[in-house]
Amino acid sequence: MDITWVELEAFKEGLKLAERLKIDRLIVESDSAMLVNAVKKRRTNISILGQCVRKECDAFSNFESVQVNCINRNSNYTADFLCNLAIRNKNDLYFDMEYPSDIHNIIIQDVING
Numbered sequence: 249m250d251i252t253w254v255e256l257e258a259f260k261e262g263l264k265l266a267e268r269l270k271i272d273r274l275i276v277e278s279d280s281a282m283l284v285n286a287v288k289k290r291r292t293n294i295s296i297l298g299q300c301v302r303k304e305c306d307a308f309s310n311f312e313s314v315q316v317n318c319i320n321r322n323s324n325y326t327a328d329f330l331c332n333l334a335i336r337n338k339n340d341l342y343f344d345m346e347y348p349s350d351i352h353n354i355i356i357q358d359v360i361n362g
Contacts, residue, residue, distance in 0.1 A: 273312055326351065326354050
């Protein structure tokens with residue numbers, strides 16, 4: 249599967265989670281410039297990807313505000329670490345602002361790189 253479609257799937261799952269958690273103001277960050285551009289240009293993008301993105305973005309109406317930002321890949325180490333941890337443990341990882349202390353330094357490093 250092309251990485252852009254994987255990014256879209258993660259975007260879709262993130263939107264579902266945000267809806268279940270009843271998030272009002274959503275900020276989505278991705279290091280996939282292609283996905284972020286597809287979201288920002290969803291009204292004019294007639295490609296298959298563009299149409300799929302547009303369909304997923306219908307969920308934006310469930311939030312008070314939505315912001316989609318492209319971030320530097322160097323600022324994405326925490327997300328990568330947590331994804332690999334969830335895969336290794338074969339489960340979802342969810343925690344609110346009280347994240348496990350063993351990932352604190354990884355989060356601080358991402359903030360510094362951001």
